[in-house]
Amino acid sequence: MDNPLLDDQPHPAFSRIRPEHVEPAVETLIAEGRRLIERLTAATEAATWDAFVQPIEEEDDRLARAWSPVSHLNAVMSSDALRAAYNACLPKLSEYGTEVGHNELLYRGYKQVYDTDALDPAQRKMLSNALRDMHLAGVDLPPAAKARFKEINTELSRLGSTFEEHLLDATNGWHKQLTDEADLAGLPESARELARHFATERDLEGWVLTLDVPSYLPVMKYAHCTALRRELYEAYTTRASDQGPHAGRWDNTQIIEDLLALRHEQATLLGFDNFAQVSLEPKMARSTDEVMGFLEDLAHRCAPQARRELEALQTFAVGNGGPDSLEAWDIPYWSERLRQSQHAISDEELKPYFSLDRVLDGMFQVAERLFGVFITSAAGETDTWHPDVRFYRIADDNGELIAQFYLDPFSRQRKRGGAWMDVCTNRLISACRQQLPTAYLVCNFTPPVNGQPTLLTHDDVQTLFHEFGHGLHHMLTRVDYPAVAGINGVPWDAVELPSQFLENWCWEREALDLFAYHWETDEPLPESLYQRMRSARNFQSAMQTVRQLEFALFDFRLHLEYDPAQGSRLQQILDEVRGQLSPIQPPAFNRFAHGFSHIFAGGYAAGYYSYKWAELLAADAFSLFEERGVFDAASGRAFREHILERGGSAEPMELYVAFRGREPSIDTLLRQTGIIGLMPATH
Ligand SMILES: [Zn+2]
Known part of the structure; x- marks a missing residue:
């Protein structure tokens, strides 16, 4: 054939x-x-x-x-x-x-x-x-240990899928019907529509709320009725546990216990002290001490501001008819009201300034100015899968072709949602083959209608820059061996560096001046709108950071401190982490861990810290441009040479230090997220 x-x-x-x-x-x-x-x-x-x-x-x-x-x-x-x-x-x-x-x-x-x-x-x-x-993977273990290792693998994958099934069943196993529209007060039209749709689906009158995120989140953020929020909060945070409306049904308690025990046993078969060490083997972070130090230092320095942010929220709530003491189910609702009162800025106000073609053109100019590469359309030069798909070439400043990419911008039937970058071909240069890298950039923007171009929200613009950052990491590589070229072989606590790094240019006036113009009037993005955008960026950033740190510390300590004689001490570790960090203590029934599928059913076990780690790298890398200018060419070329071109071909910390001249510092991360005025931790 x-x-x-x-x-x-x-x-x-x-x-x-x-x-x-x-x-x-x-x-x-x-x-x-x-x-x-x-x-x-x-x-x-x-x-x-x-x-x-x-x-x-x-x-x-x-x-x-x-x-x-x-x-x-x-x-x-x-x-x-x-x-x-x-x-x-x-x-x-x-x-x-x-x-x-x-x-x-x-x-x-x-x-x-x-x-x-x-x-x-x-x-x-x-x-x-x-x-x-x-x-x-256990290849060099002695026979008996290898047999046990394989047995554990099978058991781990079974436990992981059961965990996920329980969570799914518990999510689907609960809904709430409302028949009086007054109970929906505060909910935006899109959330009401979804609730009507869920009711029709079930042949029920009125509205149905579920624990699916698109139904749950709007209730937590917008529903005026405190009792309704509390009810959904309890159902959601007790899924697959011994608490809440389905207590004991689909309970993940024993599964979590077994998963942690087996991971620990595998780690010891491989000669490690704990599973956290195994997790770090292929990562950028060099030791469990380094990860704990990073998380605890950041936590220590964010905690005071997180408390101040919560106090401000409490004051605002009381001043606007809210409760004297905010509970966990009040926080998203009052935060949203505070955000709207302080930073009211709507997508609709910004969208006319972000027409797709102009944003693309500006983004390519950003890459040209920073990295000295030239991006041109090569429409019609290759076969594609849909007429909307565009094709581009990336050339070096001497005109030499470096890479190519496809861009599939619009949503349509039978296309997966979201945005992503994926590899089409790797760079592979050998005696018998000269192959350059090619990437796919996929988005799901609204196609142009009625002569109006596609207009993006500022979130969309950031997404585009993010995925293009991954794309450049793949495409500007100079490594000839596919397994370590581009994004291949880059540890996943380092792989988000180029993507998050490039997002910064969506927030800089100098960069926005390359593309943010009103699609009808050609007027540049007004300064007042720009300032409001900037000030909304770091709203409650310390509270959000502390929340992420709580997840990361809980995950890491759980795997680091596991002791077969004592079992997981799940609740104890969770309580300790929360006691140390959280400005707000969740209710006793909260069983957050039982739905934490990132670490129990996904690949993030003892790796959840990667999210913050990547933010640290991106913020610290960008701080060089804050010091020397947003389009400082020498710094841009250094990023290209040491990070983008080298891909997975060296230890990421080595590459980072070659680019930045030093290891990353959390001061820059704190400053960029608007968390200031704190002295470094003394411990
Ligand atoms: Zn990414």
């Missing part, structure tokens, strides 16, 4: 890809990969990079190149047949991945190359990552 997924073209032939091509292509490439690894690992004594590692890397890249357009199309142009083909391949790919990760002969071959070949630093980093990941 002529299969476009197996064609060796620079870019996928999107218009020719059919669902029936998917499985045969994936099966062919997996079989080829197996044969290659089998042949190469038959004799590993004299393995070298060129004869052993490079061929495997190129074969992996073939599979990645075939799979990328499939998973991309499944996200942006889905059909039932394509989804079926995609789903049929997932277990095959995951089985193949596990098999390769557990291949002892491959491990031995990599080790041989690592120990004996003369490698460049990027090659060395790629191999040390591979050896580390295989070690963490």
Whole structure:
């Protein structure tokens, strides 16, 4: 069969890809990969990079190149047949991945190359990552320990999905019907519509509120009725626990206990003291002390301002007919009222200044001025999946082509929501291949209607800059080995640096002057509107920071301090963290941990701190431009050279220090989030 997924073209032939091509292509490439690894690992004594590692890397890249357009199309142009083909391949790919990760002969071959070949630093980093990941997967354990390790893996994945199922069942298992419209007082029209829709769906009169976030959040933020907020708050914060309206049903208590015990056991099988150490192995943070120090120092310095912010909120509430003592279910509601009274700024006021084409043009100019690259449209130069899709080239200042990207800006039927960047092709330069990186940038903006261009909210503009930051990290790479080129091999506590870093330019007058003009009058964004935008940016920033730190410290301590003799001490650690940090103590029935799927069902175990860590890096990196000018070319080039071009080819702290001249400092993070006037912690 002529299969476009197996064609060796620079870019996928999107218009020719059919669902029936998917499985045969994936099966062919997996079989080829197996044969290659089998042949190469038959004799590993004299393995070298060129004869052993490079061929495997190129074969992996073939599979990645075939799979990328499939998973991309499944996200942006889905059909039932394509989804079926995609789903049929997932277990095959995951089985193949596990098999390769557990291949002892491959491990031995990599080790041989690592120990004996003369490698460049990027090659060395790629191999040390591979050896580390295989070690963490248990490849070099003695037989009995390895068998136990695998058994635990199976059990962990079962527990993770049960945790998630319980949470889902508990979320879906509760709703509240309202028949008197007066009870909905305060709710915006969109939330009422959703509540009517939920009622119709259930053949009920009136309105139905649920624990789904789009239904729950507007109630917490806008509903005037305190009893209603309290009722939803209790139902939401006791999901899948021993408390609340469904106490004991779908209870995650034992699952959490088992997950923590098994993670700890795996850590000890690998020779670590605890699971927090395992989590940090592939990350930027170098030790558990470093993470705890960072979180506690930040917490210590934010706490006083968080208390002041809460006091201000309390005063505002009392002055406006609110309760004398705010409860947990009052905070979002009164915060929203305070925000509106202080910083009333609506999306509608700002949107006319952010027309899509102008924002794109401005964003490309920002990249040009900072990084010395030139972005031009290459419409019509390649096959795409939809007429709305645009295609661009990125060239260096000498005109040399560096990378290309697709932009799929508008929402449509059968396209997944949200915005993201994904890899189409990796940079791969070898004796037999010269392949440049290509990215997909996907957004879901409203298509232009009635001669009016697409107008973005300021949030949309930030999202666009964010994803473009990821895109530049992928595309400006100078690393020739796919496994550590671009965003590949970048630890996930460091991978948000370029994206969050670039968002800063949406807030700077000098940058906004490149693109924020009224689409009808061409008038620049008025200074008064700009100042209101800036002042709203850091509203209650200390309270929000403290909340994130509470999650991060709870997650990290839970995994760091686990002791098999005592069990998880879940509530004790949670209470300690809250006692130390929170300006407001949640009610005793609150079972926040039972719904914390990031760490119990997702990949964030002992890694939730990454969110704040990434903010620290982005704020500290941007502070160089605050010192030297928003468009300081030398600093922009340094960021390109040390961060964007190097990708995953070196330790991220090393790269960061090469760019910034020092390690990141939390002072800059505090200053940028408007938390000021505090001395560094003395402990
Ligand atoms: Zn991101």
